[in-house]
Amino acid sequence: MPYPDGFLKNRSSYEPSKYAVITTEGRVNNVVPGITGCTLSILASPKLGANFVQLVGTVSTEGGTTMPYGRAENIETFLFVMDGEGTLDVTVDGQTETLAAGGYIYSPPGEGIGFASRGDAPVTILLYKQRFIPHPDPAMKQPWKVSGTIRDMQEGLYDGMDNVFIRDLLPVDQAFDMNFHTLAFLPGGCHPFVETHVQEHGMYIYQGQGLYLLDEVWLPVESGDFIWIAPFCKQACYGTGLERMEYIYSKDCHRDEAI
Template identity: 30%
Template sequence: MTEAGAFVTEQSYYRPTGGLPPQTQLLTDRAMFREAYAVVPRGTNSDIVTSSLPFWTGTRLWVLARPLSGFAETFSQYMMDVAPHGGSDRPDDDPAAESVLFVTAGTLTLRIGDRAYELGAGGYAYLPPGGNWTAWNHDGAEHAHFHWIRKRYQYVDGIEPPEAFVTSDAEVEPVPMPDTGGTWSTTRFADPADLRHDMHVNIVTFEPGGCIPFAETHVMEHGLYVLEGKAVYRLNEDWVEVQEGDFLWLRAFCPQACYAGGPGRFRYLLYKDVNRHMPLGPVR
């Protein structure tokens, strides 16, 4: 997928291995569900908490987030594990659902209409509502792992939904945040000024020592999957240690900040809802 002149850098993406912990393991863990946030550490993603989906073969998944009344209500996030020759010709029966796919390991063959794409690790795809797409792992040896983020698209009269597109982490140059000396940057796959998009799924990168220097408190809901590294995250009134493979789920207005102490980079895949009026009743 990478073309001449594209931005390329070496990346690392954590993926789950499944299995079960030994009977000798202590029950104490970092998993927690609070009023304003939830932490799903990577150790909780064992075989006994996987799910299955209709019309997917050779596939299991971990559900990291789903709409919950009174908590985060706009999105779901799956961590998909597709065995060799597994996949689906009928991946999603909800015609209102838009999706983002982000591949963390293996190769996923994504067909959108009559065009096929081979997405390796770092591959990214946006799929609009009502789209015609399929996803298969044609590799005979390696499992394909990817994140699947779904949201019910919020239509606006006079604005058409965005078209599907495919890119990758290696093809999009991170944009440094102002006045940070490059220690904090964001890889934006969709144009922030494009109001057709009602969600953004970006990658945020902190170099060692980088931080969010204030407690962000805003209307966006967040799903945050740590792709690489470790950090200390401020969630509401708590400081929580997080590492690659952990998932954080934040409801609107949950104060949030972080400090990346190193020794390596800290990177995460970030969902947020954007560009729409605040609903004053049920979203239609």
């Protein structure tokens, strides 16, 4: 790593039990057992305050898993290929398919996700895992493997606004206790109101820039930033800059709260 150009600086911000913005400047690489040939950084975990683990990083042309990531009882996993010219062979429960940029896969509890570069070019991925909360009705079916690509999905208007767009990556079905969405803002687009809700979010901005309200502070954010938002933390976003701002985010759903 070269000497810094000017003063050391870092836009990251952390308010315990409220929110965190983890920018690219301060990330370090983490060794994750069972994954080789990859440069990965753990962005969120229970140590942060999150109820999930999220990683981001690059899979080299020789990268992959030596055992399925997140394969443990009652753990569900998700992988998203954010960018890059390469492709990954991704395996869930013995079935393998190939994902390119924009592709994603959800693995139901207990299965985990295996992946290996096809050797064509590096790709940037998001990896995610959390503990599955079963539906209280024992007759409810279990969640199932889901895969696709955002490049083949039709965007919907978010709350009827013609400059904010959303995609649901997982089925809106009570068998699932979580979902992943993409949300995109054209310059000047914004949330219709300041949100305060029980859902927790982990979001990764992969295009554009904006201003994000977190608790009482408006913070500038841009492509490459990760944001964790705790339950009931006030939040809202404006898209700024010359191109659309877009991010992928997780959301817990379809479950009552424990008491």
